[in-house]
Amino acid sequence: MAKRMGRSGGARPKDRTTLAGAGKKMRDCPKASGVQDEDPVGRLKRNERDSPRDEQAVEFLGAKTGVGTMTEPKRGGEFDIAVVGGGLVGTAVAWGLARTGAKVAVLDEGDVAVRPSRGNFALVWLQGKGMGMPEYAGWTRASTDSWAGFAEMLLEQTGVDVAFRRPGGFMPVLSQAELETRANAMMRLHNQPEMVRYPYEVLDRAALLKEMPFIGPEVVGGTYCPLDGHCNSLRLLRALHTGLERSGVAYRPNHRVERVEPRDGGFRLTTAAGEIRAGKVVLAAGHDSARLAPMVGLEAPVRPQRGHVIVTEKTAPFLHHPTGYVRQTDEGGVMIGDSFEEAGFDTTLQPGVSSAIAERAIRFFPLLAKLNVVRSWAALRVLSPDGYPIYEQSATAPGAFVVTCHSGVTLAANHALTLAPMIAAGGLSDAFKVFSARRFHVPQAA
Amino acid sequence: MFRRLPDIAGDRVSFTIDGRPAEARSGDSVAAALLANGVAACRNTPVSGAARGPYCMMGVCFDCLVTIDGTGNRQGCQVRVAPGMAVETQDGKREAGR
Numbered sequence: 001m002a003k004r005m006g007r008s009g010g011a012r013p014k015d016r017t018t019l020a021g022a023g024k025k026m027r028d029c030p031k032a033s034g035v036q037d038e039d040p041v042g043r044l045k046r047n048e049r050d051s052p053r054d055e056q057a058v059e060f061l062g063a064k065t066g067v068g069t070m071t072e073p074k075r076g077g078e079f080d081i082a083v084v085g086g087g088l089v090g091t092a093v094a095w096g097l098a099r100t101g102a103k104v105a106v107l108d109e110g111d112v113a114v115r116p117s118r119g120n121f122a123l124v125w126l127q128g129k130g131m132g133m134p135e136y137a138g139w140t141r142a143s144t145d146s147w148a149g150f151a152e153m154l155l156e157q158t159g160v161d162v163a164f165r166r167p168g169g170f171m172p173v174l175s176q177a178e179l180e181t182r183a184n185a186m187m188r189l190h191n192q193p194e195m196v197r198y199p200y201e202v203l204d205r206a207a208l209l210k211e212m213p214f215i216g217p218e219v220v221g222g223t224y225c226p227l228d229g230h231c232n233s234l235r236l237l238r239a240l241h242t243g244l245e246r247s248g249v250a251y252r253p254n255h256r257v258e259r260v261e262p263r264d265g266g267f268r269l270t271t272a273a274g275e276i277r278a279g280k281v282v283l284a285a286g287h288d289s290a291r292l293a294p295m296v297g298l299e300a301p302v303r304p305q306r307g308h309v310i311v312t313e314k315t316a317p318f319l320h321h322p323t324g325y326v327r328q329t330d331e332g333g334v335m336i337g338d339s340f341e342e343a344g345f346d347t348t349l350q351p352g353v354s355s356a357i358a359e360r361a362i363r364f365f366p367l368l369a370k371l372n373v374v375r376s377w378a379a380l381r382v383l384s385p386d387g388y389p390i391y392e393q394s395a396t397a398p399g400a401f402v403v404t405c406h407s408g409v410t411l412a413a414n415h416a417l418t419l420a421p422m423i424a425a426g427g428l429s430d431a432f433k434v435f436s437a438r439r440f441h442v443p444q445a446a
Numbered sequence: 447m448f449r450r451l452p453d454i455a456g457d458r459v460s461f462t463i464d465g466r467p468a469e470a471r472s473g474d475s476v477a478a479a480l481l482a483n484g485v486a487a488c489r490n491t492p493v494s495g496a497a498r499g500p501y502c503m504m505g506v507c508f509d510c511l512v513t514i515d516g517t518g519n520r521q522g523c524q525v526r527v528a529p530g531m532a533v534e535t536q537d538g539k540r541e542a543g544r
Contacts, residue, residue: 214543313519314492316539332492332539367543372519 079105079250081424082269082278084257084292087117088233088408089415090284091240096420097282098247105278106244107255107271114287114304114345117408119379121309121337122233122329123322124410126198127169127225128182131189135434136388138196140407143414144227150413151231157246160239162231163330169228170323172208172364174218182223200225211321216366222323230322232330233409240412252276257285260295262397267296280399282423286382287345289404297396299437300404304380306341308353310361312371319365326361326368334368336361347378381406384440391419391435393427401428402437448481461531470527477503477510477522480533488512488522489536512536518544 083094086108097104126144130137144166151164173179183202190197201207204221211224244251252273259270260281267281281296283289289300314332322328325338339353354376362369382404384390389405401423405411422428456471463485470479477500480488487497489511500510503523510522515532518540522533 314539315518315542318542334542370517370544371540371542 085285096416166229172222296400
């Protein structure tokens with residue numbers, strides 16, 4: 001049907017593109033990878049809800065740190081803390097810092113910033129995460145557990161409903177071999193020492209049909225985790241910005257930070273629009289943290305990884321659970337995503353990739369084929385070498401922190417409610433050592 | 447509300463609007479045929495539920511979306527009415543698969 005492009009305005013009959021049409025035309029183009037960081041998946045069993053490791057998740061919630069007032073004397077300038085970056089990570093941290101009573105500035109680029117916060121898939125997702133770093137599973141679980149309360153706080157403060165839902169998420173698969181692979185991966189994940197276990201199920205086709213009677217004939221089954229959910233991430237960004245404004249945070253757009261220097265016990269930030277002084281600095285600048293971190297003795301070796309997203313016209317609710325590749329938004333549009341491309345900072349849309357993800361989505365859910373596509377785009381994930389977050393305070397310039405991760409939506413609750421109070425109070429707890437960038441160094445003993 | 451110009455010719459075309467028999471002229475777009483039949487509001491918006499009807503008549507505004515022969519969200523102004531065509535007004539969101 002009509003493919004509506006914002007700029008071209010009208011859609012002529014010859015422009016019409018349904019998902020099915022797009023898929024057929026481009027069948028020989030590069031395939032979207034079927035794998036993402038949330039996909040290792042499990043075997044035919046269900047984990048106990050109450051595992052001995054569950055308390056670690058709770059510990060991460062930071063009962064000890066809590067939310068208090070800034071007691072430290074203000075050092076080095078006009079703000080207690082300057083947060084570099086106004087995307088989901090920076091605003092969530094700044095929002096949490098403001099709750100402690102700190103005087104906070106958010107220094108942001110302009111509208112041209114590379115901004116995954118505007119291009120992401122909006123999952124609040126746990127399933128499959130933590131292979132090789134079980135602490136990340138605990139951290140993620142804690143955030144997904146805090147998310148409902150976080151959304152509630154945002155709604156109360158700003159009136160913006162970020163549409164958080166946690167109905168459980170599915171990862172459907174198209175072959176028995178793939179189901180085996182996922183099941184084994186999920187089992188390996190949960191067999192790791194220190195793993196914070198969470199419930200999941202491996203479902204056959206019959207079980208999947210009960211939840212989603214409209215799956216395609218090729219779907220053999222899938223995995224399910226009752227703790228997965230999603231939200232409206234554009235509204236999340238808006239809610240956080242509104243919240244910052246309401247709590248007196250100084251949001252400074254067009255303040256690209258050129259230089260950060262430790263100065264007078266605090267930091268001097270040279271920006272495109274003048275100089276800012278702050279007692280502490282949090283680098284949450286996404287891709288730009290790679291450039292900024294070394295200025296204060298930190299590292300953020302992140303790279304862009306491109307992902308395509310397609311969104312259809314709004315349709316009556318039918319997909320009541322998010323999946324890793326397809327989800328229906330609160331307003332009815334169907335988002336299709338989950339491609340992985342190493343393409344530097346190029347955000348040019350690749351029709352072949354769009355077509356591949358559209359075709360795969362139709363194999364999962366054939367009824368999508370008739371829907372009109374209204375928009376598609378490519379965005380850049382912020383990925384560290386192992387895909388896990390980096391949280392660290394500088395050893396050489398104390399008071400400088402780096403906060404970077406791929407899952408800015410999922411982890412927003414933790415960034416606001418757990419991480420920010422620790423930063424305000426002066427440092428990260430020992431539980432965060434595992435997230436230090438030092439893990440990327442070859443061990444000296446090796 | 448809308449009346450045809452006196453010099454407009456064209457064969458009569460029979461079609462249905464929400465199952466009711468209706469008449470148009472050969473060459474009419476579905477949107478024009480709806481207006482000529484007194485159907486000014488052909489859908490409700492998916493989010494707020496506000497009424498919408500044909501507006502730009504040239505494919506730009508997407509306000510004339512209707513279900514045509516079972517396919518939802520067709521632009522009424524971009525489809526010529528045909529004999530026996532089943533046009534349905536849309537209440538809210540289109541249904542996936544329809």
